Amino acid sequence: MIVRDLHTAKNTERRVDSEGWNSVRLLLAGDNMGFSFHITTIYAGGELQFHYKNHFESVYCISGEGSIEDLATGEVHEIRPGVMYALNEHDKHILRGKTEMVMACVFNPPVTGNEVHRADGSYASADEHQQAAAG
Amino acid sequence: MIVRDLHTAKNTERRVDSEGWNSVRLLLAGDNMGFSFHITTIYAGGELQFHYKNHFESVYCISGEGSIEDLATGEVHEIRPGVMYALNEHDKHILRGKTEMVMACVFNPPVTGNEVHRADGSYASADEHQQAAAG
Secondary structure, X not given: OEEEEHHHHOOOOOEEEEOOEEEEEEEOHHHOOOOEEEEEEEOOOOEEEEOOOOOEEEEEEEEOOEEEEEOOOOOEEXXXXXXXXXXXXXXXXXXXXXXXXXXXXXXXXOOOOOOOOOOOOOOOOHHHHHHHHHO | OEEEEHHHXXXXXXXXXXXXXXXXXXXXXXXXXXXXXXXXXXXXXXXXEEOOOOOEEEEEEEEOOEEEEEOOOOOEEEEOOOEEEEEOOOOOEEEEEOOOEEEEEEEXXXXXXXXXXXXOOOOOOHHHHHHHHHO
């Protein structure tokens, strides 16, 4: 059994900081659960374009308010506590934080722990990541 | 993109009620994400023994307080907001709700939607489930 606490994990290398957001990765590929689990904070006023070409992701809003725009259809969905979205088609999207939003995120395949978003808004696949790490 | 809201989903067949808990299954096997995602409420005073022999599960505490006892080691871990536990060894455990606890749960393989806990505290595997459904 693995037990981890956000309040201590956020002061370790499990926390990744980036422009407009941070993410604390409570489960990673090395935990062998078949998915990774992150608590991600989107800052108020943040406007973030992501495109996970190599991952499925689900996001559940724990607190805060904002929206997600589906760039394939132009549709905008409101985000508030209790709303979940799932990128089952590797959907290219823009996330907007009206207030700070705290989200529970699941990635399949699991994130390895060292990914940062690339210019195209994606994470490398594990294979690409290994090549990059090796290169 | 799939978008679902706990506040409407809890009034549909996505909600499963059982002794001491209920669970709203926001993502199921049929969504083809490779995992399922549930918001589960453990009632105050609940004492629940589970043993997911066929699934990995991670559980993140959104609100409330309680504990989890690892029946293999006897160890008891406090649960409060921000604490996550992951049953990476199909750990047999007892969950105790000191107050009502709201938890974000991820299952791999994904739950199909019709499982109830069996006498041994497990869910059937998808194969067994299909056999049972067919039988």
